[in-house]
Amino acid sequence: MEPVMAVVVGILFAASIYMMLRRSIVKLVIGLILLSNAANLLIFTIGGMVRGLPPLIAEGDKLPAGGWADPLPQALILTAIVISFGVLAFAVVLIHRAYEVVQEDDLNKMRSTDT
Amino acid sequence: MLLAVLSGFILCALAPWLTRSLGDRAGWLLAILPAGLFAYFLGWIPEVIETGAVTLQYPWIPGLDINLSFLVDGLSLLFALLISGIGTFIIIYAGGYLHGDPYLPRFYAIMFAFTAAMLGVVLSDNLLTLFVFWELTSITSYLLIGYHHEDKEARWCALQGLFVTVAGGLALLAGLLMLAVAAGGEYTLSGILASDGLQEYPFYTAMVLAILAGTFTKSAQVPFHFWLPNAMAAPTPVSAFLHSATMVKAGVYLMARLNPALGGTELWFYMLGIFGAVTMFTGSFMALRSTGIKAMLAYSTIMALGTLTMLIGIGTEAAIVAAMAFLLAHALYKAALFMLAGVLDHETGTKDITRMGGLRRAMPITFVTACVAALSLAGLPPLFGFIAKELMFEATLHGGALTTFTTVLALLSAIMIMAVAAIFALRPFIGARTETPKSPHEGPLSMLIGPVVLAALSLVFGVAAFIPEAALLQAAVTAVHGRPVDFHLYLWHGVNVPLLLSAIAIVIGLLAFRFWDAVLAGFRRMPFIDRLGPERGYERLMDGLVWLAEWQTRVLQNGYMSNYIITLVLTTVALTGWTLFVHTGTAIPLGDINVRIYEWFTVGLILAGALFATITGSRLTAVAALGMAGFGVALVFVEFSAPDLGTTQIMVETLTVILLVLVLYRLPAFVNFSSPGTRLRDALIAASFGGLMTLLILVVHDINVAEPISDQLVQWSYPEGHGRNIVNVILVDFRALDTLGEIFVVGLAAIGVYAMIQLRAEDRRQ
Numbered sequence: 001m002e003p004v005m006a007v008v009v010g011i012l013f014a015a016s017i018y019m020m021l022r023r024s025i026v027k028l029v030i031g032l033i034l035l036s037n038a039a040n041l042l043i044f045t046i047g048g049m050v051r052g053l054p055p056l057i058a059e060g061d062k063l064p065a066g067g068w069a070d071p072l073p074q075a076l077i078l079t080a081i082v083i084s085f086g087v088l089a090f091a092v093v094l095i096h097r098a099y100e101v102v103q104e105d106d107l108n109k110m111r112s113t114d115t
Numbered sequence: 116m117l118l119a120v121l122s123g124f125i126l127c128a129l130a131p132w133l134t135r136s137l138g139d140r141a142g143w144l145l146a147i148l149p150a151g152l153f154a155y156f157l158g159w160i161p162e163v164i165e166t167g168a169v170t171l172q173y174p175w176i177p178g179l180d181i182n183l184s185f186l187v188d189g190l191s192l193l194f195a196l197l198i199s200g201i202g203t204f205i206i207i208y209a210g211g212y213l214h215g216d217p218y219l220p221r222f223y224a225i226m227f228a229f230t231a232a233m234l235g236v237v238l239s240d241n242l243l244t245l246f247v248f249w250e251l252t253s254i255t256s257y258l259l260i261g262y263h264h265e266d267k268e269a270r271w272c273a274l275q276g277l278f279v280t281v282a283g284g285l286a287l288l289a290g291l292l293m294l295a296v297a298a299g300g301e302y303t304l305s306g307i308l309a310s311d312g313l314q315e316y317p318f319y320t321a322m323v324l325a326i327l328a329g330t331f332t333k334s335a336q337v338p339f340h341f342w343l344p345n346a347m348a349a350p351t352p353v354s355a356f357l358h359s360a361t362m363v364k365a366g367v368y369l370m371a372r373l374n375p376a377l378g379g380t381e382l383w384f385y386m387l388g389i390f391g392a393v394t395m396f397t398g399s400f401m402a403l404r405s406t407g408i409k410a411m412l413a414y415s416t417i418m419a420l421g422t423l424t425m426l427i428g429i430g431t432e433a434a435i436v437a438a439m440a441f442l443l444a445h446a447l448y449k450a451a452l453f454m455l456a457g458v459l460d461h462e463t464g465t466k467d468i469t470r471m472g473g474l475r476r477a478m479p480i481t482f483v484t485a486c487v488a489a490l491s492l493a494g495l496p497p498l499f500g501f502i503a504k505e506l507m508f509e510a511t512l513h514g515g516a517l518t519t520f521t522t523v524l525a526l527l528s529a530i531m532i533m534a535v536a537a538i539f540a541l542r543p544f545i546g547a548r549t550e551t552p553k554s555p556h557e558g559p560l561s562m563l564i565g566p567v568v569l570a571a572l573s574l575v576f577g578v579a580a581f582i583p584e585a586a587l588l589q590a591a592v593t594a595v596h597g598r599p600v601d602f603h604l605y606l607w608h609g610v611n612v613p614l615l616l617s618a619i620a621i622v623i624g625l626l627a628f629r630f631w632d633a634v635l636a637g638f639r640r641m642p643f644i645d646r647l648g649p650e651r652g653y654e655r656l657m658d659g660l661v662w663l664a665e666w667q668t669r670v671l672q673n674g675y676m677s678n679y680i681i682t683l684v685l686t687t688v689a690l691t692g693w694t695l696f697v698h699t700g701t702a703i704p705l706g707d708i709n710v711r712i713y714e715w716f717t718v719g720l721i722l723a724g725a726l727f728a729t730i731t732g733s734r735l736t737a738v739a740a741l742g743m744a745g746f747g748v749a750l751v752f753v754e755f756s757a758p759d760l761g762t763t764q765i766m767v768e769t770l771t772v773i774l775l776v777l778v779l780y781r782l783p784a785f786v787n788f789s790s791p792g793t794r795l796r797d798a799l800i801a802a803s804f805g806g807l808m809t810l811l812i813l814v815v816h817d818i819n820v821a822e823p824i825s826d827q828l829v830q831w832s833y834p835e836g837h838g839r840n841i842v843n844v845i846l847v848d849f850r851a852l853d854t855l856g857e858i859f860v861v862g863l864a865a866i867g868v869y870a871m872i873q874l875r876a877e878d879r880r881q
Contacts, residue, residue: 001714001755001775003706006812008718009496012744014805015725017684021677025789026737026779028676030728033741033771037748042808046815049755055829056758062833068841069756071832072825075845077760079857085767086864092778093868100875105783107676 007046012038025095025105032091036084040077047073116171116185119155120190120238122148123231130227131220132448142210142561145223149206149230155237156192162601163192163590167263170240170305186240186304189590194237194368196587197360201450202230204565211350212457222262222350229255233361237368237553240303242291248288249333249365253280256362260349274691275607275653279332287329287369293322294373304372308597313376323382326373334420337394338649344413351457354409356472358416359450360840364442367423369404371438375597377432387428388517392524394421399531403627404638408456408468408543410447411535415492418528422507425521427595429514435596437506440586444573451569452539455485458562459543468538473548477555480563482544482750487570487848489540491577493533493624494617499576499583501617502604504529508613533624538631580604661720677797684804695814713848714754720747732787734779742772759842 016038019031047070055071057064099105126148134141162169168188175183206226213219232255234247254277261273297316298307307313316322332338335343343363347354355715357363370387377383398417405411419441458481459469460466461475475482487498494504508529511521557563577585584604593599608614627634671682710718723746728737745768789797828849829841838844846854 001708002709002711002816003708003813004718005751006809008721009812010805010807010809011722012725012805013808014801015729016801017680017804018801019729020680021801023677024785026734026782026785027832029334029779030737031773032742034725034728034744037745038808041748041751042812044752044755044757044760045812051755054756054758057833057839058714059839063829064841068829069824070825071841071845072823072828074757074760074842075850077757078763078842078846079853080759081763083857083860085771086861088771089774090864090867093776093871094779096778097871097875099782100878105786106788108788110676 001049002045005049009038009041009045013042023107025099025107025110028107029088029092029095032088036080036088040080040084043073043077043080074081116187117173117183118232119152119482120185120234122152123227123229123234127224128228128310134220139210139214141219141223142207145210145227145332146206147201149202150446152234153196153203156195156199159192159843160586161185162652163189164586166233167590167593168305170303172240175244180302180323181243182241182303183244184240184303185238187238188594189587190368190371190594191237193439193587193591194360194364195234197238197364197443197446198230198233198237201356201360201446201569201782204450204454204568205352205356206663207561208355208457208565209350209483211559212352212461213350214559218262221475221795222259222280225255225258225262226353226356229259229356229361232367236365240305242295242302242307243303245304246284246288246291249329250281250284251364252362253277253284253333256280256346256353256357258345259353260355262350262353263348266348269348272342276342276346276656279339279653283339285330286325286332290322290325290327290329293318293325294376297322298376301814307373314380319380323377323380323386326369326377327386330366330369331390332366332425334370334424335362335394335417336366336390337397338426338652340397341650341653341880343417344410344855347407347409347413351409351453354413355450355453355457358413358453359446363416363420364446365703366422366818367420367427367442370427371595374427374430374595378427384428384430384515385517387424388514388521388691389428391421391423391425391428392517392521394418394530395425396524396575397421399528399535403531406635407466408459408471408539409453409466410480411457411468411539412452415532415535416445416449416470418532419449422525422528425525426507427512429510429517429521430824431513432596432600432602433506433513435592436588436600437503437510439591439595440499440506440535440583441503443563443576443583443588444491444498444500447569447573447576447845448488448498451484451488451566451573452492453567454562455481455488456539458558458566461562462502462553462555462558463543468542470549471543472546472550473544473773475544475553478557479545480557480567484566484570485544486540487574488566489536489563491570491573492539493536493621494529495621497574497606499573499580502606503582504617505608505613506604508616512612513547522616526620529620530623530627531619533620534627534631534634535714536626537628541628555695577606577743580606581617583710615684648778681800684800691811695807695810701808704817706813717747717750717754720750732785734782734785737775737785738772738775738779741775742768745771752860757842759840781827 012034016031019027019034022028022031029061032051050069053064053067053069055064055068055074102110104110126145130145133145137144168186169188170184172182172184175181196258206223209226211709213222216222219734229252232248232251236245236252239245239248257273257277260276261270263269293303294307297313298310298838301310313319332339346357349357388854395418398414398419398421400419402411402414406413423438426434427440458478459471459474461823462478463471465471484606489497494500497599507525508522509527512518514521575659581604588604696785721744724740724742724747727740731737731740745764749761749764749768752764828845830837832841836844836848
């Protein structure tokens with residue numbers, strides 16, 4: 001599965017960079033979302049992909065029965081998902097605010113700090 | 116000793132407060148500290164004479180093997196006494212000179228920090244602490260020179276001094292590190308001085324040049340001398356201190372200190388001999404050209420620094436004796452002269468010596484003191500300066516390959532300095548009384564005590580030369596030369612060549628003084644000299660730096676978002692790609708494809724979502740497509756043993772879609788701003804980045820740098836963390852601080868969002 005996921009991640013990254021290079025401010029947001037998805041999948045893929053072995057311990061056992069998927073990347077990704085949502089919410093509101101103030105959604109026209 | 120060196124820093128914190136509460140008399144009280152230090156260092160003399168050198172150690176950063184260790188021998192003691200002794204008078208003097216100045220508290224604070232740093236330089240045994248103190252003197256002297264910070268000129272001068280000395284300081288650091296390596300990892304001066312064979316070190320030349328770059332810039336040797344006259348922007352007490360016993364003498368100190376370890380080679384001899392002699396000549400020449408009373412003295416300092424460097428370079432026994440005597444003589448008369456210049460400036464309101472005249476009646480004490488100090492500068496008997504100058508001629512006359520060169524330059528300098536000294540001592544005081552901006556009268560006691568005592572010392576040491584000789588110079592010469600030298604200082608050496616040279620210098624110098632106006636007029640007809648100086652080079656360099664900074668800001672920070680992203684992406688692709696290529700070449704492992712049929716469906720979902728979001732022209736379609744891709748990612752998580760991730764992803768994805776629909780709806784519809792060419796370029800850049808990431812994953816999969824820690828975490832999970840969901844245990848237990856940080860980030864984002872929504876509500880109300 002990893003080679004396929006590698007290609008998927010590559011395409012996600014390419015799509016996100018392409019969107020972030022657009023001048024429309026909304027497309028920048030879409031690029032950001034794609035970027036966080038791409039990064040999460042990147043970590044997940046590199047951590048190794050196994051089917052049907054969630055890192056859970058059954059009642060009475062001390063270890064997951066029959067092996068486990070690496071829990072550490074999962075923990076990192078969980079953190080990353082939540083943080084990227086926080087950043088996204090902030091970015092979206094910020095962009096909306098910026099649009100309200102300058103009435104402009106072309107990034108190339110937002111070049112100076114004074115409005 | 117630790118307290119002695121650091122007490123200045125402690126008082127630095129207290130000085131502003133003391134000055135504010137004591138008012139005008141603060142100077143007298145604060146002077147107790149340097150005076151106490153002076154007495155303390157005097158107490159060291161018997162021990163140093165007896166044992167030669169004492170080292171003291173206090174652990175500072177034991178982990179890095181850095182000690183605050185101090186080396187007390189004749190050389191460091193001579194310097195410490197000069198710093199604390201002259202410092203005492205400077206502190207008293209400043210109270211009178213800067214009387215009523217609103218920044219006086221700040222002045223004292225910096226002054227004490229500077230004094231402490233200077234003591235640190237001359238007493239440090241560890242190379243690294245020496246360097247730290249060295250840089251501290253640069254920084255504090257920057258603050259002192261720029262004391263009149265509201266004056267643009269003063270700021271510029273201060274910055275120039277800082278740049279030149281700190282640039283030299285960088286070279287010095289490299290040189291000192293090489294020195295430590297050459298001495299076999301020995302970071303103490305005492306250890307380095309005891310080790311042999313430094314001259315055979317393969318990088319000896321580079322090492323010496325780096326160290327000399329530091330000492331030449333600090334001690335204002337040609338071609339770095341230009342910063343010193345500009346440092347006169349400082350208030351006079353600072354100039355008096357910087358020029359006589361501190362700052363510029365730090366370079367001389369280090370050269371003298373390292374002379375036994377590095378000296379004795381042709382490189383050392385020629386570098387110091389030639390640069391020193393040229394500096395000596397340049398300094399005296401420029402001094403004679405000046406009419407500003409402080410400029411004159413500043414250039415004569417350059418002359419003295421050049422002389423000292425030259426003498427250390429010549430390095431014979433006679434030369435070292437001459438250097439130490441000259442050092443002492445110069446510190447005494449230069450501090451006195453600068454303080455007197457301050458008195459003149461303070462009481463008459465002008466710095467231009469051609470505008471002063473006939474002041475002897477109004478300022479008799481100043482007049483007499485100026486005469487005594489200037490006699491020492493000129494090198495006339497029976498002052499100590501005379502002994503020093505005779506010794507200097509003696510040394511240059513036996514200067515090996517540089518005998519003729521140094522003797523001729525020394526004679527020319529002596530002639531010009533004779534004239535300068537006569538101008539300084541006589542011009543303002545004799546002749547007809549001229550109108551000055553302020554009506555002149557004698558300076559206050561606080562401003563005269565320093566010059567009077569120092570000038571008197573010049574006289575006493577001249578008549579009774581055995582006092583400084585026995586007390587200090589013997590030990591100092593031993594330290595600089597590396598072994599004891601048998602010498603005695605006399606005022607009268609009999610009729611010999613040095614005496615003859617002195618006589619020539621005095622006669623021609625007095626003639627030059629007699630016809631000074633004509634000489635000055637002659638110099639004025641040569642304006643090209645002003646354009647000749649290396650200061651032009653400094654200005655060009657600074658302009659060039661500013662231009663470069665502007666250029667790169669224009670290019671890199673041009674305000675276009677896409678430009679920043681392109682720069683980042685291409686840099687990453689180039690550097691990472693290159694590393695990847697070097698590491699693995701072109702053989703990319705493909706691995707096991709093994710995909711189940713419904714997994715293809717998930718992959719298709721993600722890809723279709725991403726592509727639709729990219730190419731669609733409708734905002735709502737884009738949001739829906741994003742949601743599709745996001746849920747696809749969640750499916751991947753669920754399928755590959757990450758149920759927690761799956762549920763989180765689904766919740767976050769749902770929220771994201773709602774948020775986007777709510778907000779994007781208020782934003783304008785998509786417009787295509789860019790041309791097809793730009794889009795193609797962006798697509799290529801994006802594709803290169805995506806391709807790089809794909810390759811990275813494929814390659815990284817086969818690399819195991821270290822043993823994974825996950826297995827350990829799994830085994831601890833239940834026994835230690837009491838949790839059955841291992842991912843959760845990691846989040847709230849093993850990596851709890853991480854999670855706390857995450858909570859902060861989300862909390863901050865929430866506050867930010869809330870604040871912006873509030874802002875909008877306020878706008879609307881208005």
